[in-house]
Amino acid sequence: MHKRPILLLVDDENNVLQTLRMVFEREGYDVITAESCADALTKLNQTRTFDAVITDLNMEHEDIGLEVAKAALRLKPKPAVLILTGFASISNSRAALDLGVDYMANKPVELTDLVPALDRLVTGRRQPSGG
Numbered sequence: 001m002h003k004r005p006i007l008l009l010v011d012d013e014n015n016v017l018q019t020l021r022m023v024f025e026r027e028g029y030d031v032i033t034a035e036s037c038a039d040a041l042t043k044l045n046q047t048r049t050f051d052a053v054i055t056d057l058n059m060e061h062e063d064i065g066l067e068v069a070k071a072a073l074r075l076k077p078k079p080a081v082l083i084l085t086g087f088a089s090i091s092n093s094r095a096a097l098d099l100g101v102d103y104m105a106n107k108p109v110e111l112t113d114l115v116p117a118l119d120r121l122v123t124g125r126r127q128p129s130g131g
């Protein structure tokens with residue numbers, strides 16, 4: 001029996017956070033939420049292993065979600081990292097891609113795109129590597 005994948009969901013807008021939490025719990029994820037960069041960093045530094053991290057880009061400061069992404073990408077094993085933003089720019093999009101973020105989407109996000117993308121990324125990370 002496979003354990004449910006664990007998702008850290010980070011957004012300072014509670015309605016967005018709770019809506020996405022319900023969607024991903026229905027999709028079979030164990031969802032842990034954080035309402036700020038500081039809260040997310042605390043949770044990332046705990047001993048728990050995350051299969052994926054979805055963070056808003058602009059919360060208490062512009063582009064602060066990049067700090068969440070950096071911290072997540074340093075974890076071993078590395079979770080899938082997805083960034084959602086209502087204010088994408090060429091510079092913050094490039095910064096996210098340069099970090100190695102797996103997926104970036106504009107808000108309002110299309111759940112019909114986000115859910116399958118997350119499932120693919122998590123499944124790909126859970127497969128034993130063949131090399």
